[in-house]
Amino acid sequence: MSDDSAGRHGPTEGFHRERSQPLPPERSPRSGRVTVPSPAARRRRTGLLLVSALSVLVLFASGTSWALTGWMSGALNRFDVFGGLSEEDRPEPTGGLTFLVIGSDSRDSISQEAQEDLSVGHTPGQRSDSMMLVRLNHDRDRVTVVGIPRDLWVDVPGHGPDKVNAAYGLGGPQLAVRTVESLTDVRIDHYVEVDFQGFVNVVDALGGIEVCLPEPIRDPKAQLDMAAGTHHVDGAEALAFSRTRATSRGDLDRIERQQQVLSAMLDKAMSTETLSNPAKLTDFVNSALSSVTVDEGLDTRTINDLAYQMRDLSMDSVTFTQVPLSDTEYWTPHGNVALLWDEPAARELFAAIQADKPIADPSQESGKGSEPRPGDIRVQVFNGSGAPGLGARLDGTLASSGFQVTAPAQNWSSSNVSTTQVRHGSGDRAEAEYLAEMIPGAETVEDGTLNGELQIVIGFNYTAFEAPKSEDTAPKGEPSSGGGSTAVSTARENICG
Structure with missing residues (x-):
């Protein structure tokens, strides 16, 4: 939750998480020494367990032994999330399993020094920093992350209109679920929650991950x-x-980066490098559990069952999307900006999830011959006319029209260009003609x-830039002011390279 809106709710009292302290397998008298199975045995027995990192589920391999799986279950923090909910007011259960994953931005358990090192601020109280719905289908061979x-x-039930992450601040996990x-x-x-420090520890235990950017990000507040x-990057980076919103689409870009981070963590956690190294796997599991809270229903038996049922899940079986939106600049009665969902498109999305149907990719449905859109086009401006400030003004117009401006405008190698040019590579002719x-x-x-990038060289004949209509400005598969389709990708597609 953003500090400017959620902070007014203050801390939520009354949360009580019971923390058990079992011994790791190598120190437990009942389990004895941990034996790492052969690679072939690991492939047969490797289960994918759901734990949380930055409010998203990290699916990681547990293939050392069932004793390790039991230890993992016993080490989790637990909270009675569903005890106070009325069954009459809840949706009907289905064969699939749905997890609500909350990333808590509580700083209460983090030292002031760590808060400064992580650049997370000092705001007190409990809030949800991010939220995802994770659906494991009935056959346990596909995961959808929204x-x-x-x-x-x-x-928010009992409180009226508000931002969705206010629910956690007002009533904790139970109200978030409702x-x-x-x-x-x-x-x-099921419910899974993690805090900042837990996420950092998990990434560091994996030895860091790879992330990639199409354009630079500079956020002094987040260092x-x-x-x-x-x-x-390491855990802090x-x-x-994952948290910065210092990009053109703010929270929507942030969700895509979180999906990329989750995919990278999943790939690293499932790698042979992690699974075949007992010390590294134990360190990873310890880190993953240190700051994780789950509902009481995620007991040892449930985790064991899930581990077995999900043993053949792959990176291609994990699909990401986000809630379709109709308005990204809605001014609330509280005087701040919020997002409105595209209700028909969202209802269709969640009905498909409830029915265990695969999520369709609207960009694939539209076909490869679709007209380019500003959000798909990367461009840099050069001033070849010598007129001062003209390049910077065109930069602003392009950005406000939805184009990806990759760098500030610069002067061209000469200042006597007569005709404005849109320069392009051999594979970007359609985009160049669209922009021209x-x-x-x-x-x-x-x-x-x-x-993959266009250049505009401003010439003496430049008079104006005629911005496209608003419905054409969003990238394919992403929300515009009047549409609600959202991009769909798999975990494998989200990995760099």
């Missing part, structure tokens, strides 16, 4: 300065990468040094 933007404007169930009409079967490209139509008198020029 990102729920924390600024989504909803009706709110999401009433919003989606999908029954929540984040990352150039475009691929980066190997991964946290800043918005600049009266502009011509397209193929440039073999360019690949």
